[in-house]
Amino acid sequence: MLMKNEVKAAIEAILFIRSEKVTISEFTELLDLEQAELHIIINEMINEYNNSSRGIQIIKDKNSYIMCTKPEFSELLSNMTKPAIRRLSQAALETLAIIAYKQPVTKAEIEQIRGVKVEKIVNNLIEQGLIVETGKKQTVGKPAMYSTTDEFLKVFGLTSLDDLPDIKEGIS
Known part of the structure; x- marks a missing residue:
């Protein structure tokens, strides 16, 4: 069984690599955790992200979570995004x-x-x-x-x- 810090690191890695919503059931299956324990750990992580000077956050949406940038950085980040270059024959x-x-x-x-x-x-x-x-x-x-x-x-x-x-x- 993973230690709490290892579980947090695993959750963070899963959210980062997925770049889309991850359901509670996916987390419980991947991490072999009970839903109640998972909710407690993710809520701690949400508070940690919200109360730190990080540029990212974890957001809960019904029965899933997603990692995204904080709204205060939207203008800065919009300057970075460029349209994808399509490969045309x-x-x-x-x-x-x-x-x-x-x-x-x-x-x-x-x-x-x-x-x-x-x-x-x-x-x-x-x-x-x-x-x-x-x-x-x-x-x-x-x-x-x-x-x-x-x-x-x-x-x-x-x-x-x-x-x-x-x-x-x-x-x-």
């Missing part, structure tokens, strides 16, 4: 460039420029929030037209489409 980047410069554009128009099918790539770009369907082209079959999103601008560090580099050669 060369084909996805080419397709995205065509959409960015030609929008609104249909899949058929993209395929004509690229010379290959783009169904899966377009669906992937939609899932990632980089493009969106913006209407139907008023032509036979009324194909969907696609344009870039604000997320596209954010990911590529642009404030508007006017920030896109000029095309020397290429898409006409």
Whole structure:
């Protein structure tokens, strides 16, 4: 059986590594403790975190706990978080460039420029929030037209489409 300080260290490690809520039942199973004993120890830890000059805290939510930063550090931490850089294939980047410069554009128009099918790539770009369907082209079959999103601008560090580099050669 673990000593009290070892139990606290284990709880801290579990909360840190999980980075999401951990239920009482998960703790009792992992640490082989009774719920009553676990509640006492975690409540002690909550008080210790709240009464110290640490930047993190433990919060209870119904039958679970989570470790998070203290609210007074939210502004400082918001300056540190940057959007995740997505890994896009060369084909996805080419397709995205065509959409960015030609929008609104249909899949058929993209395929004509690229010379290959783009169904899966377009669906992937939609899932990632980089493009969106913006209407139907008023032509036979009324194909969907696609344009870039604000997320596209954010990911590529642009404030508007006017920030896109000029095309020397290429898409006409």
